[in-house]
Amino acid sequence: MTNTLLITGGAGFIGSHFTKYWIATHLQDRVVALDALTYAGNTANLAEVWNDPRFRFIPGRIQDQASVEWIFKTEKITRVVNFAAESHNDRSLLDPGALIQTNVYGVSVLLEAARKFGVERFLHVSTDEVYGTTDTGVFKEDDPLLPNTPYSAGKAGGEMVVRAHHVAYGIPTLVTRGGNTFGPNQYPEKLISFSLTRLLQGKKIPLYGDGSQRREWIAVRDHCAGIATVLEKGEPGQIYNVGDHNERTNLWIMQRLLSELGMDERLIKRIEDPRGGAHDRRYSMDTAKLQRMGWKPERSFDEALSATVRWYRENESWWRPIVESEDYQTFVRRFYGRYLGEDL
Numbered sequence: 001m002t003n004t005l006l007i008t009g010g011a012g013f014i015g016s017h018f019t020k021y022w023i024a025t026h027l028q029d030r031v032v033a034l035d036a037l038t039y040a041g042n043t044a045n046l047a048e049v050w051n052d053p054r055f056r057f058i059p060g061r062i063q064d065q066a067s068v069e070w071i072f073k074t075e076k077i078t079r080v081v082n083f084a085a086e087s088h089n090d091r092s093l094l095d096p097g098a099l100i101q102t103n104v105y106g107v108s109v110l111l112e113a114a115r116k117f118g119v120e121r122f123l124h125v126s127t128d129e130v131y132g133t134t135d136t137g138v139f140k141e142d143d144p145l146l147p148n149t150p151y152s153a154g155k156a157g158g159e160m161v162v163r164a165h166h167v168a169y170g171i172p173t174l175v176t177r178g179g180n181t182f183g184p185n186q187y188p189e190k191l192i193s194f195s196l197t198r199l200l201q202g203k204k205i206p207l208y209g210d211g212s213q214r215r216e217w218i219a220v221r222d223h224c225a226g227i228a229t230v231l232e233k234g235e236p237g238q239i240y241n242v243g244d245h246n247e248r249t250n251l252w253i254m255q256r257l258l259s260e261l262g263m264d265e266r267l268i269k270r271i272e273d274p275r276g277g278a279h280d281r282r283y284s285m286d287t288a289k290l291q292r293m294g295w296k297p298e299r300s301f302d303e304a305l306s307a308t309v310r311w312y313r314e315n316e317s318w319w320r321p322i323v324e325s326e327d328y329q330t331f332v333r334r335f336y337g338r339y340l341g342e343d344l
């Protein structure tokens with residue numbers, strides 16, 4: 001059957017990879033990408049599908065009910081994949097209220113439209129951060145949600161709205177919780193993308209605290225394939241962890257990037273932890289539920305990381321305008337300002 005997907009946040013990092021993945025692998029389907037083009041959205045991320053007749057881009061916000069309803073109606077949307085979100089912990093600490101509009105209210109607007117016009121599937125992309133932190137063991141899908149940052153609290157709130165619409169109105173919802181994701185086209189504010197773009201400009205990289213916090217990392221293409229598996233085979237009302245068990249400390253990641261670039265470890269600048277008590281120590285997930293549906297990662301972590309380093313090296317024309325933009329420089333000054341004097 002032919003589907004028309006609405007991919008929200010389609011010009012963002014994971015959303016644009018998913019859009020390209022779907023267009024390439026589902027030749028009968030159409031994709032409508034909706035994106036607010038806030039600081040993190042970038043139409044250049046969609047260059048390779050921009051002129052495809054099966055693709056349409058619409059600028060707009062998921063909170064805008066009239067536009068969302070117009071899209072469902074005129075495009076005859078059959079499936080929704082919601083990537084649209086404010087997705088940065090450090091920004092969320094500077095401005096804790098703003099993200100509720102997108103990450104909670106916007107989800108409700110999309111679900112209301114799904115109810116009004118009917119959809120076959122509604123997949124909401126969430127994060128392992130909703131579980132909070134754990135020093136040992138792995139998070140399972142039915143563990144309690146104990147978010148510690150405004151960002152993860154907003155994502156947990158969005159999930160609750162999804163759950164309620166499934167229970168109350170029978171919307172065929174699915175939720176994925178992804179691990180820390182990396183790859184080409186990631187806005188240069190996250191550990192890997194921020195570090196690489198700074199190093200390539202000859203700047204030092206800030207290690208928060210002692211760098212012993214651990215994250216589990218997944219390559220963006222594998223994350224997209226995991227979401228696609230859930231969209232095709234998941235059971236409505238269910239939640240699926242999407243992770244690849246590559247657990248590494250932040251210090252390990254920085255050392256690996258430096259060695260890949262042939263640079264000196266003295267470029268690591270240890271700073272007092274700017275997240276303070278909101279800094280989760282460790283994320284780790286059980287992914288048996290997803291694997292039972294046949295998903296497995298395609299590429300090793302090492303290969304994917306090397307390819308990412310290569311991509312940032314070869315695509316300065318993509319990241320240079322971003323790091324020189326007013327918005328970016330304002331964020332860096334606001335968040336890291338007090339360390340900049342220490343030659344960061």
Ligand code: TYD
Pocket residue numbers: 089090129180189190191192194195205206207208211213214215250280
């Ligand atoms: P980040 O990539 O922002 O993702 P998240 O907060 O969603 O896990 O950060 C990953 C880890 O890296 C987190 O423990 C904070 C740390 N970190 C640094 O030490 N230095 C940096 O410059 C950044 C951006 C993050």
